[in-house]
Amino acid sequence: MTSKAGAVATRTYREKLGPEILEVFDKSFNSFTDVQVLSGTHLLNLSDVVVESPTGSGKTLAFVLPMMRMLQNAKLQPKEIGALILSPSRELCHQIVTVIKPFADKLNLTVETVTGGQKVEKNIKMFKTKNVNILVATPGRLFQIIQHEKTLIARSMKSVQLLVIDEADRFNEIQFEDHMREILSCIPKQRRTGLFSATQVKEEDDLMVFGLRNAKQVKVAQEKNSAAPSTLKNYFVECPADEKTSACLEFIRQRTDKKFLVFFPSCNSVRFFQMKKKFLKQEKACVE
Ligand SMILES: Nc1ncnc2c1ncn2[C@@H]1O[C@H](COP(=O)(O)OP(=O)(O)OP(=O)(O)O)[C@@H](O)[C@H]1O
Structure with missing residues (x-):
């Protein structure tokens, strides 16, 4: 964001995020990327967002920064989950946790994952015993846990204020709609939802699956100098x-x-x- 309007938007966004979150951000980064200012501002203005932004444009922090601010304001109790992030694979879930961790530590919030490859019983025990404020999950595994312990999960997630669906374009298994319906039935309707992906975002009808309402669209173009070289044949x-x-x-x-x-x-x-x-x-x- 190089224009005068961009500078104002960035300054306003910094004010919205507040000193604790900025302290962690500023240790590692000099400035926000465009998708971070645009998506974060909408989410903190209480709008749902549908975000299409190229690979490597910084989409993870685009939802992590506003999420941290929302949870900081929410003053969650130890066992209340305030944010749920769905991501298509175990590896991506762990990458997201790595990005969240320094912010969560600063704000005394806790983050956990539930993904395939772990025992369902272990996941259920985690819900029963651990203090979790941010949950990062693969939808298939979360669905499986809900099948076993719907009351427990719905109780743990009754304070969810933000649902993020990362790499939304990769959720294409046949059962995904069933998984999503069941997960949505366990979280409050009064929440913000953010859909993030690198490629063409879905048609309006498809967005219903994610429970989005009047979402703001954020579309960030690929930077010209990062386009493929003209000599490269595809x-x-x-x-x-x-x-x-x-x-x-x-x-x-x-x-x-x-x-x-x-x-x-x-x-x-x-x-x-x-x-x-x-x-x-x-x-x-x-x-x-
Ligand atoms: N504001 C920033 N300034 C500089 N680097 C940043 C900034 N935000 C994120 N990055 C770095 O950019 C890289 C890509 O970030 P990230 O993985 O969030 O991108 P992405 O848009 O989610 O990509 P993908 O679609 O592949 O998941 C990471 O190494 C991250 O640390």
Whole structure:
């Protein structure tokens, strides 16, 4: 935000966040990114937001900063969950917690995760025994816990003021709508909701699934100087979803003189690919 209006918006946003949160932010960063000022201002003005902003534009702090301010004002009791963040994978949930932790420590708030890969019984015990103010969860696992202990979860989440759905464009499993309906039935209707994603945000009808009301749209464009170089050629291969791994392996196998960088959404996908590659006696270094 370089314009005069941008400078005013940034100054106003800093005032809204208050000294404690800024003290933590200023230790690591010089200024807010555009998506942080725009989304944070709407959320602190009590509007829902639908945010589309490129990868790496700082979307995590765009919801973490206003969330911390909301929770600071809420004066939560130890076992009251004030914010629920849904993210599609275990790894992303843990990354979000890492961003939240310094702010939560400063404000004496606690953050926990519930994700797949842990025992459901352990998750339930966590709800019963730990003080949790911010919960970061994968929707599938939270749904499973609600199936076991709906009254407990609804009681723990009756103070939720903010629901964040991160990487909203990646929630595309068939059961997702059922999961979302059940989760929404456990949190108050009077809350703010923020939907954050890197790609085209859903159609109006799809937004109903997330319980959004009259949301403000925030759309931040990719910076020109971060666009792909003009000499880079992009190709794609269309194939059924369950043939993606073998199509990718075949592509690599036909070009053994080239180097490849392959991106995956989770550590488990990297391990699976590595295993397949070993199987084909094509082992090369795979970086997690
Ligand atoms: N205000 C800021 N100034 C400088 N760096 C920042 C700022 N906010 C976030 N970052 C850094 O930018 C990087 C990307 O942030 P983040 O992961 O939140 O982006 P994102 O938009 O969520 O990307 P993705 O869509 O891949 O999840 C991180 O390393 C983060 O520490």
